[in-house]
Amino acid sequence: xxxxxxxxxxxxxxxxxxxxxxxxxxxxxxxxxxxxxxxxxxxxxxxxxxxxxxxxxxxxxxxxxxxxxxxxxxxxxxxxxxxxxxxxxxxxxxxxxxxxxxxxxxxxxxxxxxxxxxxxxxxxxxxxxxxxxxxxxxxxxxxxxxxxxxxxxxxxxxxxxxxxxxx
Amino acid sequence: xxxxxxxxxxxxxxxxxxxxxxxxxxxxxxxxxxxxxxxxxxxxxxxxxxxxxxxxxxxxxxxxxxxxxxxxxxxxxxxxxxxxxxxxxxxxxxxxxxxxxxxxxxxxxxxxxxxxxxxxxxxxxxxxxxxxxxxxxxxxxxxxxxxxxxxxxxxxxxxxxxxxxxxxxxxxxxxxxxxxxxxxxxxxxxxxxxxxxxxxxxxxxxxxxxxxxxxxxxxxxxxxxxxxxxxxxxxxxxxxxxxxxxxxxxxxxxxxxxxxxxxxxxxxxxxxxxxxxxxxxxxxxxxxxxxxxxxxxxxxxxxxxxxxxxxxxxxxxxxxxxxxxxxxxxxxxxxxxxxxxxxxxxxxxxxxxxxxxxxxxxxxxxxxxxxxxxxxxxxxxxxxxxxxxxxxxxxxxxxxxxxxxxxxxxxxxxxxxxxxxxxxxxxxxxxxxxxxxxxxxxxxxxxxxxxxxxxxxxxxxxxxxxxxxxxxxxxxxxxxxxxxxxxxxxxxxxxxxxxxxxxxxxxxxxxxxxxxxxxxxxxxxxxxxxxxxxxxxxxxxxxxxxxxxxxxxxxxxxxxxxxxxxxxxxxxxxxxxxxxxxxxxxxxxxxxxxxxxxxxxxxxxxxxxxxxxxxxxxxxxxxxxxxxxxxxxxxxxxxxxxxxxxxxxxxxxxxxxxxxxxxxxxxxxxxxxxxxxxxxxxxxxxxxxxxxxxxxxxxxxxxxxxxxxxxxxxxxxxxxxxxxxxxxxxxxxxxxxxxxxxxxxxxxxxxxxxxxxxxxxxxxxxxxxxxxxxxxxxxxxxxxxxxxxxxxxxxxxxxxxxxx
Numbered sequence: 008x009x010x011x012x013x014x015x016x017x018x019x020x021x022x023x024x025x026x027x028x029x030x031x032x033x034x035x036x037x038x039x040x041x042x043x044x045x046x047x048x049x050x051x052x053x054x055x056x057x058x059x060x061x062x063x064x065x066x067x068x069x070x071x072x073x074x075x076x077x078x079x080x081x082x083x084x085x086x087x088x089x090x091x092x093x094x095x096x097x098x099x100x101x102x103x104x105x106x107x108x109x110x111x112x113x114x115x116x117x118x119x120x121x122x123x124x125x126x127x128x129x130x131x132x133x134x135x136x137x138x139x140x141x142x143x144x145x146x147x148x149x150x151x152x153x154x155x156x157x158x159x160x161x162x163x164x165x166x167x168x169x170x171x172x173x174x
Numbered sequence: 175x176x177x178x179x180x181x182x183x184x185x186x187x188x189x190x191x192x193x194x195x196x197x198x199x200x201x202x203x204x205x206x207x208x209x210x211x212x213x214x215x216x217x218x219x220x221x222x223x224x225x226x227x228x229x230x231x232x233x234x235x236x237x238x239x240x241x242x243x244x245x246x247x248x249x250x251x252x253x254x255x256x257x258x259x260x261x262x263x264x265x266x267x268x269x270x271x272x273x274x275x276x277x278x279x280x281x282x283x284x285x286x287x288x289x290x291x292x293x294x295x296x297x298x299x300x301x302x303x304x305x306x307x308x309x310x311x312x313x314x315x316x317x318x319x320x321x322x323x324x325x326x327x328x329x330x331x332x333x334x335x336x337x338x339x340x341x342x343x344x345x346x347x348x349x350x351x352x353x354x355x356x357x358x359x360x361x362x363x364x365x366x367x368x369x370x371x372x373x374x375x376x377x378x379x380x381x382x383x384x385x386x387x388x389x390x391x392x393x394x395x396x397x398x399x400x401x402x403x404x405x406x407x408x409x410x411x412x413x414x415x416x417x418x419x420x421x422x423x424x425x426x427x428x429x430x431x432x433x434x435x436x437x438x439x440x441x442x443x444x445x446x447x448x449x450x451x452x453x454x455x456x457x458x459x460x461x462x463x464x465x466x467x468x469x470x471x472x473x474x475x476x477x478x479x480x481x482x483x484x485x486x487x488x489x490x491x492x493x494x495x496x497x498x499x500x501x502x503x504x505x506x507x508x509x510x511x512x513x514x515x516x517x518x519x520x521x522x523x524x525x526x527x528x529x530x531x532x533x534x535x536x537x538x539x540x541x542x543x544x545x546x547x548x549x550x551x552x553x554x555x556x557x558x559x560x561x562x563x564x565x566x567x568x569x570x571x572x573x574x575x576x577x578x579x580x581x582x583x584x585x586x587x588x589x590x591x592x593x594x595x596x597x598x599x600x601x602x603x604x605x606x607x608x609x610x611x612x613x614x615x616x617x618x619x620x621x622x623x624x625x626x627x628x629x630x631x632x633x634x635x636x637x638x639x640x641x642x643x644x645x646x647x648x649x650x651x652x653x654x655x656x657x658x659x660x661x662x663x664x665x666x667x668x669x670x671x672x673x674x675x676x677x678x679x680x681x682x683x684x685x686x687x688x689x690x691x692x693x694x695x696x697x698x699x700x701x702x703x704x705x706x707x708x709x710x711x712x713x714x715x716x717x718x719x720x721x722x723x724x725x726x727x728x729x730x731x732x733x734x735x736x737x738x739x740x741x742x743x744x745x746x747x748x749x750x751x752x753x754x755x756x757x758x759x760x761x762x763x764x765x766x767x768x769x770x771x772x773x774x775x776x777x778x779x780x781x782x783x784x785x786x787x788x789x790x791x792x793x794x795x796x797x798x799x800x801x802x803x804x805x806x807x808x809x810x811x812x813x814x815x816x817x818x819x820x821x822x823x824x825x826x827x828x829x830x831x832x833x834x835x836x837x838x839x840x841x842x843x844x845x846x847x848x849x850x851x852x853x854x855x856x857x858x859x860x861x862x863x864x865x866x867x868x869x870x871x872x873x874x875x876x877x878x879x880x881x882x883x884x885x886x887x888x889x890x891x892x893x894x895x896x897x898x899x900x901x902x903x904x905x906x907x908x909x910x911x912x913x914x915x916x917x918x919x920x921x922x923x924x925x926x927x928x929x930x931x932x933x934x935x936x937x938x939x940x941x942x943x944x945x946x947x948x949x950x951x952x953x954x955x956x957x958x959x960x961x962x963x964x965x966x967x968x969x970x971x972x973x974x975x976x977x978x
Contacts, residue, residue: 027280041200042193044423046370047456051874054370082193090192097191098183101839104658104847106190107371107423113191132882139874141368141424142658144846145882146889 011075015040016084024071031055031066034081042082042110046139053138056111057081063115065137082110085117093120096155097148104142111138116152125156177670178903181839182677184663186421186656196420198390199374199453207376208237208450210441211282212458213272213289215264218531218867219298219313222262222271222291229288230274235281238444239289241272245440249404250499251396251431253322253335255314256534258404258440264293265313265496266533267868268461270437273452275445298531300867302470302491302963305333305528306973313496313529323631325787325799326502335494336502336527338509340581340794348485348520352476356557359967360473360549361934362917363960364493364861365466366872367538368879371423372459375435377442378449383409385442386416389435392425392655393695394418394685400432401439408443415439418686425657426851427537430697431500433463460872464536465861467501468493468961471549472972481563481571485520488512489972490546493962494527494535501535502527507629508542510794513581514550515591515625515805516572521581530962531867537697539910543626544852544917548935551622551918555925565922566599569623574805582794587802587906590896591623594807594829597892601827602809614817617824618927620810620919626911627800628698635781636705637691640669640712642774646740646755648675650709653685653693654701659909660840664702665709667836668902672713674737675754691777699804699907702836704780706902711778723771724752727762782900802898804906806830808849808915812923819943821857823886826919830911831894834904838893845891845912852916854880860936862958870958934967936960 008023015038022037031048034040034057046054048067055067058080086094093116096102103109112135119126119134126134131152132145140148189195227239242259250256260269272289276282299305299313310333314320318330326336349355375389385405391397394417402412422429438452454463474487490508494501509525558568573591580586599605599621608617639651650669656662662684666677683690693705721735724742734746741751752762761771782801789797811824828845835841858878862870871877897904917935925931930945934952941951952966963970 035200039202041196044197044371045199045453046372047874049456049873049875051456052370086192090188094191098187101181101184101187101660101843103187103190104660104843105369105371105422105424105656106186106195106658107197107369107421109190109195110193113193132885136881136883139370139879139881141370141426141851141879142847143843144848144850144880144889145885146846147843149882149885 009072011072013074013076014078016080026072028071029067030069030071030074033071034066040081040083044107044110053111054108056114056138058114058118061118061121063118082113085113092158093117093152093155096151100147100151102143102147102151108138108140112140112148120152120156126153128153175671175903177667177677178836179834180837182663182667182837184660185666185677185682186662197371197423198376198388198420201376201388201420203376203449206448208275208277208445208448209279209282210273210275210450210452211279211286212270212437213274213286213291215260215267215269215271217264217293217295218267218300219296220264220293221296222260222264223294224292225272226290227272230285233281233285233288235277236274236285237277238275239272240275240441240444244444247404247407249400249432249436251400252503253320253326253499255320255499256497258436266531268533269496270462273437273441275441275450298867299333300530300532300962302493302528302530303965303970305530306491313531325506327791333529334526335498335529336505338506338525338794339792340509340521340523341792342581343520345485345487345520345522349476352484353479354557354560355474355476356553356560357472357474358553358933359470359970360552361470361961361963361967362468362545362548363935364468365538365855365859366460366861366877367426367428369424369426369428372454372456373429373434373463374451374453375438376449376451377438379442379446381447383414385410385414385439386418387439388418390422390429391419391435392422392429392657392697393431394687395653395692396695397432397435398687401436404436405439416686416688419655420684422655422657425655426539427541427697428463430537430695457872461533461869464500464538465495465533466538467495467504467535469545470961470963470967470970471546473549473553475553475557477557477561479561481558481561481568483516483518483572486513486518487522488546489524491526491528491972493530493532495530495532497534498527498529500537503629504537504542508546510582510799511625511627512546514547515574515623515803517574517578523581532863532962533869539848539851540626540914541629541698541910543624544914547622547624547914548917548921551915552921552933555922556931566595566604566621570595582789582797582799584798587898588896589803589805590831590894591805594805594831594894595623598807598809598827598829601890601892602811602825604809608811610813615813615815616927617811617813618923620812620921620923620926622915622918622922623807624911624914625803625805626914627803628700628907630694630698630700630801632785632787633781634694635779636693636701636708637779638705638708638712638777639691640716640776642754642758644755644759646675646753646758647679648673650680650682651690652682652705652709653687653690654705655696656684657696659844660837661696661701664836664840665705668706668709669713671903672710672717675740699909699911703898703901703906706905707780708778710902711780712776715778716774716776719774719776720758723757723762727764727770802906804831804908804911806911808919810919810923812920812927814924814927814942816928816946819939819941819946821939823853825888825890826886827890827892828912828915829892829894830908831896832908833898833901833906834895835893836903836905841893841908842891844908846889848912849889849916850880850885852913853886853920856917856920856935856937858936858938860938861960863960865957
């Protein structure tokens, strides 16, 4: 076992991990962060996506010992002060169905909007192409991200003003 | 209507977008949680000679090793043909033989490799032709002893687990009357559901004997029922078993009924006191849940010069795999409806469920209709061409209408198929030839109709409880599953319409069989209709109770009282308005100072009392097996690259008659998602087995499902609303239907673009490119297979054809 320290959703966390433990399992089972999901355990589906120093990566392909000193954001760290404008856009569009892919896709789209505040539909498609969704056909997901950019709400992580749930 | 028919925001969307929504794997069970690893068969068919668990048992951290000897019980929803763990013999590669329960998953995995199973390999049958020959090797020699539902007809001492026969009119006279007859064979391989959430279940049997399961399931009550039936020899009853189902990460039929979940129910009993988790890997998700079944289908159709269909003879042989406890009902459903949505006076359908040594088949979105509609809708285009009639006009002339006699003698529900055909044709500009920009590319258009009925036992029921809180908000407890379709939101909208409470003030919770009202299963696209009726009945009961208490206190005539804007109002006294929040818990104070009324509670129930499964086994006439059909049409504009075979969907249109869209936005979500899932089965999902029956591509690297870059250029949903008389506000189901026409529209568009008629799925770029060069795909496909039939489909012998 080795003790590692890293920043998780803005808070410094220290945890003892075995050399073979993957980050996804450590986040879920040792730190109780459940938004990254176990979908394929081989980097195909993207359900375990997290942000590592701001970049979307698959936490099932990273050994926990590798993240010493780095900054990790999961979906729990994004909407902590209320849904972001991007999240509000997903809600307005009924973008997700079963929702299992949502944590990964919301993070991938969040990273895109931080880098490219007004993406085109194709740029959104490329940014989330590593995140599989079996329910939605992606259309409403793509529209939500494009619209969030178009509305100039830019900083995707800043929470939006609370709105009525009903359109 | 104020709430029904509105594109309300999903009541679960905020939870899902913020990561708050819990799925079964997210629940915490503390440090006592145990993990199970499954020992699986490497053989397609073998006798288990001996299982030596001694080395595995000695590994530190191993708590228990369980084999078939510990649980020698069968289970199954419609046919009890499966053991909890394989006993005596294994019947497919990947079948569960034993389980190692350990303190952590790594130890369980390591120890499972130390379980030594001695097998005596047996010959196996993967090929339908082999499975059906006279002296075939039997996958289930004990078939005649298996318990099954009343509407299955197994043939003892064969591999035929069920044979659904439907006969209407005089088939021979129908062909004699025809001016043109076309007969051909179509093949559809197996497919995988690929929900992003793998199956997971935690079971715990406490020391008092109470068994609780937290399951990613579409069917909590049915699971409880199947567990109770299977574990009855151990003294377990329904009251001892509780199934809790949080959000489900996609179902598509794969999480219906009971597949791997039975393992956790048994293991919990083996390690009483501690919770034990069984989580499927992606690989197991592919080979040991259910798969969509493969089928080879022979269609003979007769038509007159004017285009009217005189007869359809449809013979389907299904590769149902090693266990058919659910899959045989898919075969049954098709056997009742394989005419498609057309008026056909003379019908002969034989839908034959065949055991093979491949993974178990079972329910998959569409429940067999996608499979048979591929052949049927391809065939219709071809026969229309033979008589010189436009294929859309052909469909319009034969389209089924309300009151028409169905293949089994009952009558068709209200529907507007002709309207769907016309709107779809207009949207894709049917008849207008389009030119591709590049010289190597051609554009074709394809068209198909679809229909589907829920396949349910005649007494499949839905129920609902409803209660108010002090602020006038509402809790509804039902047991349908939110598998992504938006069911919770739709239930809220239905109650909202009756109670005038907006949906965002209504919570609809995921099921717990101890607490929530009964639901049979969330399958068949029936919950909007069936459970919607139950919720509507509960809301109406609540409304009656609210009116009753206002009447008692204020003396207004009940018929003058009504609900509006979360208040009880009175037509005879327009200034009267009593807010729900002022009385739904604490009652109404009378002038004497006391209170009348109290917490408003209500329940509702719905069972389709008009259905029955009592049709004659030789003809299917006499019963009323299906509640109703949802119909529609779809069209596509497809660009084909003649060099590479690569296809691009320029536009796809789907019109569906949903009766009443409770939430149009959610209906559109079903159209877009279902259409993409269907297009993937048409264009690139391509399952492969080795000649030894081992699944070769159980992962998303080798079994491709669509990414965000694989969208059609445009998907156009068209919603048609011909009310269903017995539906809530006129609604009927729509979830499965949207993927049913995908494959035939692509096949028909390829033919329109290139002249090439491909009669086997999938319609991959590889297959198109080869066939365009005159190379038969069947000649070069190699020895891997997705369909359980290796030879030339045209030479396949359909024995059922010669029998009456």
